[in-house]
Amino acid sequence: MIFLLLLLIAGAEPTVLVPTQPMIEEIDPAEYVVGPGDILWFSVQGGVPAGLSGSGAEPILHITITPDGYAVIPSAGAWPVAGLRLFEVTDLIEAGFTARYPGLRGMAGLAAIRKFRVPLTGQVARQGIYDVSGASRLTDLLDMAGGIASSGSWTLIQIIHSNGDTTEVDITEFFLNGCMPSNPVLSLGDRVHVPAAVEFVRVEGAVNMSSSLATSFRGSPESNVWTGSSRGMVEYIPEETVSVLIRRIGGTSTWASRDSCHVIRTLPGGREEIIRAPLDDPSIDPELLPGDRVVCPGIPPVVMVTGYVYSPGVYPHTAGMGAFYYIAQAGGLLREACESGTEVVLPDGNETSAADVQVIPPGSAIVVHRKLLVGWQDPLLIFTSIASIVIAWKSLN
Numbered sequence: 001m002i003f004l005l006l007l008l009i010a011g012a013e014p015t016v017l018v019p020t021q022p023m024i025e026e027i028d029p030a031e032y033v034v035g036p037g038d039i040l041w042f043s044v045q046g047g048v049p050a051g052l053s054g055s056g057a058e059p060i061l062h063i064t065i066t067p068d069g070y071a072v073i074p075s076a077g078a079w080p081v082a083g084l085r086l087f088e089v090t091d092l093i094e095a096g097f098t099a100r101y102p103g104l105r106g107m108a109g110l111a112a113i114r115k116f117r118v119p120l121t122g123q124v125a126r127q128g129i130y131d132v133s134g135a136s137r138l139t140d141l142l143d144m145a146g147g148i149a150s151s152g153s154w155t156l157i158q159i160i161h162s163n164g165d166t167t168e169v170d171i172t173e174f175f176l177n178g179c180m181p182s183n184p185v186l187s188l189g190d191r192v193h194v195p196a197a198v199e200f201v202r203v204e205g206a207v208n209m210s211s212s213l214a215t216s217f218r219g220s221p222e223s224n225v226w227t228g229s230s231r232g233m234v235e236y237i238p239e240e241t242v243s244v245l246i247r248r249i250g251g252t253s254t255w256a257s258r259d260s261c262h263v264i265r266t267l268p269g270g271r272e273e274i275i276r277a278p279l280d281d282p283s284i285d286p287e288l289l290p291g292d293r294v295v296c297p298g299i300p301p302v303v304m305v306t307g308y309v310y311s312p313g314v315y316p317h318t319a320g321m322g323a324f325y326y327i328a329q330a331g332g333l334l335r336e337a338c339e340s341g342t343e344v345v346l347p348d349g350n351e352t353s354a355a356d357v358q359v360i361p362p363g364s365a366i367v368v369h370r371k372l373l374v375g376w377q378d379p380l381l382i383f384t385s386i387a388s389i390v391i392a393w394k395s396l397n
Contacts, residue, residue: 162189206298
């Protein structure tokens, strides 16, 4: 019997392992729960003698956990393992094999992780049923669905288990502090629901909001928020401060003016109060209230070219370049353009001649003005304007 078993192990065809998605941590045998579809490896210590197997290499048998939760080794045994921790499963198989074949020692481990499907409903970008693995956590599922929607709750996410029990999860503890219990592993039979939040805080400016929370928009000088910024809303969490909120949604963009961050709060009667909230000054970190608007202005890495050029618009900033580099990006000067009168509006709002700015900083605007006289058109325009005035004066008299 032992001879036949060794032949079976030595000649077993390698199982095609199920591909798994990238994981954020190693599999812990004390935590991983084995289930149908997992693939285990099993080997016999010392290998099979060359006279029997034709090779001195250690043979490996791959065992797929059956749909009813059993690990089966032909001629050795079948063990119910679904729901057990990985270390419990390996101990059970190794002990069972040794009991069946005294004198031989088997070794077992996890070769590939099972796949299953989890329904996701509620306030997410894309509801649906998603393929996950036995090592997938809640954030993996939310990422597949495009993230929590702006109307969704971060603090009351529900995981409904196959036995009917429900676990409520506050995912913010994972995003802020890396708390793994706040990002649980999903199990076969789980359903996830993201309920709607009740109260909100709005955020806009140079912040890294996810696509499910934010929309890109074109800012204006009045709002001090630039083109390419994000704007959206997130769930209000009691006692949360501005800096914690910004960290929770993904931080600021590289071009953010972090010291200019502020809160706009609507007071009774409709009057607005502006509260400073510089992100790098921990002594000034105001606590938020429902309905607050957090604004983080910024200077984006672009330069605007306007006026008498062929293609006015916004162009990527290139370090070390002067005004006429960006004018060339805009197609060059039109015939009517006044090259010597070109001005630069700096990010702080000051205006200066392009000839006085060696390097254009990001967030600047280059303005190309029109010449006073252009060929024969302008003198003709002046002559006809004077003639019209004279004719009108004579008509009145």
